[in-house]
Amino acid sequence: MxxxxxxxxxxxxxxxxxxxxxxxxxxxxxxxxxxxxxxxxxxxxxxxLQSLYGLGTDMTVTKAQTPPEEGSTAARPRFQFDAKGEGEEDSGTEQSSDMVLPQGFQTLDAATVAKVAGQDGVAQAVGGLSLQVMKVNGQFKRGEFKRVEGATPAKPGATAGGGTGSGDTGSGGTVEGGGADFDVNSFTVYGADVTRPKLGPLTTSKITSGRGFEAGETDAAVAVVDSAYATKNKLAVGSEITVKKTVFKVVGIATADSGDAAANVYVPLKQAQTLAETPDKITTVYVQAKDSQGLADVKQAIQKNVPDTTVTTSADLADTVSGSxxxxxxxxxxxxxxxxxxxxxxxxxxxxxxxxxxxxxxxxxxxxxxxxxxxxxxxxxxxxxxxxxxxxxxxxxxxxxxxxxxxxxxxxxxxxxxxxxxxGGGLMRAAGPGGGAAMTRGARDAAGKAxxxxxxxxxxxxxxxxxxxxxxxxxxxxxxxxxxxxxxxxxxxxxxxxx
Incomplete structure (x- = not known):
């Protein structure tokens, strides 16, 4: 029914x-x-988050940010080039200067890795050094003096331009041409601990050509290059990259699994420390927890026992994601x-x-x-x-x-x-080789990742x-x-x- x-x-x-x-x-x-x-x-x-953190990474430890001292000029980059005196015929010689600085300008002692690894709940930890490289290449060219017909020659010892600072040399003639033409190239370098290849930003990329780092290459002049950067700069396995007169041989090309790569160029950690003149220093400790449910306790332990550090979990980083x-x-x-x-x-x-x-x-x-x-x-x-x-x-x-x-x-x-x-942003200053006129430009650290x-x-x-x-x-x-x-x-x- x-x-x-x-x-x-x-x-x-x-x-x-x-x-x-x-x-x-x-x-x-x-x-x-x-x-x-x-x-x-x-x-x-x-x-x-994976593209930034790396596979298996639950949190990162970085140096606690300290406000810059009043009147400090340590945040402005400065490039200096050798000045050429009058009469030198090689004024058009190309000059080059490399600046290698840690991203964020805050570094930790390499011993911090062991301290973090010893905390309760930490499965493993590895340190890395993120660098920003700025290469300036170019040349100065001397201007040519052209005399005006019928003009009165300038008196011996008189300065060009009659002290006016313009191209006019008074009644004697004008200076034409000359000037400076410099190219600025900026890219990122990550110093990886080659003895622990399963943790860190490089794990978010897959080696698609050549090979990765070997455990014995802790101080070898070898590099793994991101595929996008390699294509842009026409690099391949066997190519060479020069940073601060150090020649690195490209042994592998890596392709990011998703999004952008963590860095353009990867080198062994010790080589990165040498380039930045920061021996036994790192910028980041990548941490893998024993239990993903206990991240809050691990974070609290690190903050308590490892002073002057900032601990960021994937949940913390998720709160900073913006955009569509x-x-x-x-x-x-x-x-x-x-x-x-x-x-x-x-x-x-x-x-x-x-x-x-x-x-x-x-x-x-x-x-x-x-x-x-x-x-x-x-x-x-x-x-x-x-x-x-x-x-x-x-x-x-x-x-x-x-x-x-x-x-x-x-x-x-x-x-x-x-x-x-x-x-945070800021200006950096660093001295280049030689004396003479200086070139200064603004820079920012870790400028966000889209x-x-x-x-x-x-x-x-x-x-x-x-x-x-x-x-x-x-x-x-x-x-x-x-x-x-x-x-x-x-x-x-x-x-x-x-x-």
């Missing part, structure tokens, strides 16, 4: 059943889409979540009201059944059963719509940008289970409205409506 009434009611009230199922389907589909997009945001953010990825994640987690809840609540309410309204139109039917001996509980179960079937139909439709929308998002794969906040990531919308079994649960809940809510209304019917009231 239950199934008979169920089939008959669904066929007889197809429109009402379709409205109830459609409302529930819309709410359930929206929940699936928001949940899957949020999961995609988490995956995208993980790719961003952050905006989309915020929309998905706030607006999208609340919108899905609102639509779902409205769908439940509408389903309940429509079911209750349908019950009121079946007063004579249910009254007659009660007069024939049906108990109120049996009538209620019949109404709840019909509503539950409507809910399951809505759930099936909602799952189909949600899966289709998630598949469409994954197929389109819209590109989002993520900006990782960098360190990455492009493709958004996907993965649907997990948990999401499907949530959708089924919502469908059942929606049916029960609707059935609860209708069952409550049906349980209050009396046979006498029903018989009064018999025409």
């Amino acid at each position: 239950f199934l008979t009434y169920l089939r008959r009611e669904l066929r007889r009230r197809r429109k009402a059943a379709l409205v109830v199922a459609s409302g529930l389907a819309l709410g359930i589909a929206l929940v699936i889409v928001v949940t899957s997009v949020s999961a995609g945001m988490t995956q995208a953010q993980g790719k961003v 990825l952050s905006t989309a994640a915020s929309l998905a987690s706030t607006v999208g979540t609340w919108l899905s809840y609102a639509v779902l609540a409205a769908a439940f309410l509408v389903a309940g009201l429509l079911t209750s309204s349908a019950v009121s139109r079946r007063v004579r039917e249910f009254g007659t059944l009660k007069a024939l001996g049906w108990k109120s509980g049996r009538v209620t179960r019949q109404v709840v059963g019909e509503a539950l079937v409507n809910g399951l139909i809505g759930g099936a439709l909602g799952i189909g719509l949600g899966l289709g929308a998630a598949y469409l998002i994954t197929a389109v794969s819209p590109t989002l940008t993520a900006q990782l906040a960098g360190g 990455l492009d990531v493709a958004l996907t919308a993965p649907v997990s079994l948990a999401t499907i289970g949530l959708a089924v649960g919502l469908a059942v809940l929606g049916g029960l809510v609707a059935g609860g409205f209708g069952g409550w209304r049906a349980s209050r019917l009396r046979p006498a009231d029903a018989l009064r409506r018999v025409e």
Whole structure:
């Protein structure tokens, strides 16, 4: 009897059943889409953090930032070149100067690695040295003096330009041409501990040509170059890179797994320390915890026992991600979540009201059944059963719509940008070789890292289970409205409506 009434009611009230199922389907589909997009945001953010942290890295330890002293000029870079005296014929000789500075201008003692590795909860730790290299190449050219016809020759000992500082030499003539032409090339170098290749930024790249570092190359003049940088500068395995008169042989080309590489050039840690003139110094300690659930305790232990350091976990870094990825994640987690809840609540309410309204139109039917001996509980179960079937139909439709929308998002794969906040800016000063005129330019440390990531919308079994649960809940809510209304019917009231 239950199934008979169920089939008959669904066929007889197809429109009402379709409205109830459609409302529930819309709410359930929206929940699936928001949940899957949020999961995609988490995956995208993980790719961003992985490209900076390295595989297996749970946190980083760096030198605590100290405010610069008032009047300090240690933050402005300065390049100096040998001056050529008058009469020298090689004024057009090309000159070059390299500046190698630790990124962030804050370094730690290499012994910090052992201190960090000895803390409770730390599985392993490795140090690295991030450097910014600025190469300036160019030449000064002497101007040519041209005498004006009929002009009075300048007196012996008079300065060109009559002391005016312009190209006019008074009544004697003019100076044309000359000047300076310099090219500034900047790239990043990372000093890797070659004895621990499974931790650190280099692990986010895959060797696609040549080989990686070998354990015995702790002080070898070898380099692994990022593929994008190698293509731009026409480098290949066997090429050479010169930094501060040190020639490095390229032994491998590495391609980043996602986003940008951590550095343009990778060299052994000891070589990087020599280039920066910072022996036994590092900029970062990469830490892998024994238990990813205990990162807070590990962070607290390091901060307590290793003074003057800043500990950053992947969760801390996630808070600094900005750009369209952050905006989309915020929309998905706030607006999208609340919108899905609102639509779902409205769908439940509408389903309940429509079911209750349908019950009121079946007063004579249910009254007659009660007069024939049906108990109120049996009538209620019949109404709840019909509503539950409507809910399951809505759930099936909602799952189909949600899966289709998630598949469409994954197929389109819209590109989002993520900006990782960098360190503070500043000017640096450093002396170059020789004496004479100096060239000064501004620079910033760790200037933030921009990455492009493709958004996907993965649907997990948990999401499907949530959708089924919502469908059942929606049916029960609707059935609860209708069952409550049906349980209050009396046979006498029903018989009064018999025409």
